[in-house]
Amino acid sequence: xxxxxxxxxxxxxxxxxxxxxxxxxxxxxxxxxxxxxxxxxxxxxxxxxxxxxxxxxxxxxxxxxxxxxxxxxxxxxxxxxxxxxxxxxxxxxxxxxxxxxxxxxxxxxxxxxxxxxxxxxxxxxxxxxxxxxxxxxxxxxxxx
Numbered sequence: 001x002x003x004x005x006x007x008x009x010x011x012x013x014x015x016x017x018x019x020x021x022x023x024x025x026x027x028x029x030x031x032x033x034x035x036x037x038x039x040x041x042x043x044x045x046x047x048x049x050x051x052x053x054x055x056x057x058x059x060x061x062x063x064x065x066x067x068x069x070x071x072x073x074x075x076x077x078x079x080x081x082x083x084x085x086x087x088x089x090x091x092x093x094x095x096x097x098x099x100x101x102x103x104x105x106x107x108x109x110x111x112x113x114x115x116x117x118x119x120x121x122x123x124x125x126x127x128x129x130x131x132x133x134x135x136x137x138x139x140x141x142x143x144x
Contacts, residue, residue, distance in 0.1 A: 011100040013092035017141050018056070018063040020089040022079050026055045026068045029085075033057050039064065047120045052076050054120045065091070065120065089127070089137040097124050097142035104128065116142065 023029040026044065033039045034057075042056040042063065051074035055066040067088060069077035079088060094100045097116045104111060110129035119125030123141045130137045 010103055011094045011096045013094055013100075013140070015093050016062050017091045017093040017143075018065045019087065020065045020067050020091065020139070021086065022076050022083075022088040023066050023068055023085050024080060026053055026066050029066055030055060033064065033066070045120060046070065047118075049118050050075070050120075052120075056121070089139050091125070091139040091141050094140050094142055097126060097140050100140055101126055109133075 030041070034041060039057040039059055042058050044053065044055045046053050048070075051070045053068040053070055055068075057064040057066070067076045069080065071077065076088070101111065101114060101116070105114065110132040111126065112129050113126035116124035116126045119139075119141060121143065123143045125139055125141045128138045128140070
């Protein structure tokens with residue numbers, strides 16, 4: 001896309017790809033989403049690089065992503081220990097994650113990942129530090 005104000009190429013997020021929710025146990029939590037919210041389970045996978053087990057639930061054009069820690073060293077385990085279960089992050093879909101990360105670095109935005117890492121569903125992902133985003137943990141994701 002072209003930024004009409006600055007006439008430069010930028011990668012503007014296309015949509016909310018998913019909302020991440022930290023849970024202690026997918027097996028215990030999943031029935032609520034299936035039976036009460038009536039969401040469709042798209043699949044469950046392990047992302048060993050992030051030390052999480054992930055369940056994807058379809059909701060319209062987006063997804064909810066239940067994140068269960070696979071070990072005490074998992075960032076999700078640390079999150080749950082500090083804040084409890086609940087909303088963890090909002091993921092925004094982009095076409096070119098590396099371009100987007102470079103734009104953010106140039107703008108002085110603090111990043112958790114300066115380079116994309118492998119995430120669930122074989123996506124390239126990177127997180128912005130919540131201190132740069134007014135307390136919200138944002139993830140950018142690019143799917144091939």
